[in-house]
Amino acid sequence: MHRPARLLTAALTASAALLLTACGSGGGDESSSDKIAGADSAETPSASASASASADGIDRPEIKLPSDMKNVFEDRQTGDPQKDAILADNERAISTVDQAMAYGDMKKSGMAFYYTDSALTGVYYYAKDNIARKTAWAGTLRYFDRQVRVFDKTSAAVTYCADESNANVKDLKTDKVNVVETSPDSYVYYNTSVRKNSDGVWQIWKLDEDRGAKRCQP
Known part of the structure; x- marks a missing residue:
């Protein structure tokens, strides 16, 4: 079931309206993500075969968005x-979901490289639903007021605001962009949680969202 949302996009997904419908705001459900990531399906999210080593030496999936989609x-x-x-990994995570929707390919999107547990479950079904539609x-989606709280060497929390006022819904069947009125x-x-x-x-x-949050209003 769709929740009301200005855009049918994730942010980091990165829009979480559908993401939260799929996975809720709960914590690590490893059985759910394992089932998806290990499913014998052409739609299974996985790292792109065209991964290349980044400056930190990690072989990462290639991420390239179409010219009319900008984060x-x-x-x-x-x-x-x-x-x-x-x-940096938060940015990459958000863009992998957008890439999956833009090209209709979850297998090479890189989502499973940057998401796990209930968050992977959510973005997988979110992208799958939008691809089907x-x-x-x-x-342009703008991400601002990005804050990191580090707990230890392997765990942290990332909070941020998303401004969707300059992005609109695109029908990939017709390439028509439907302008959506800006609102809170x-x-x-x-x-x-990362x-x-x-x-x-x-x-x-884990991902939670507050659409219309006062702290993000202009």
């Missing part, structure tokens, strides 16, 4: 290497 991430540099690495978005619901507050896996990737395992 703008503010507050990228904190001066703390650990926090900067967490924010042939729906994505076009325009165009601004969303996200609270994510942990560093054995490969050094900061994966999102």
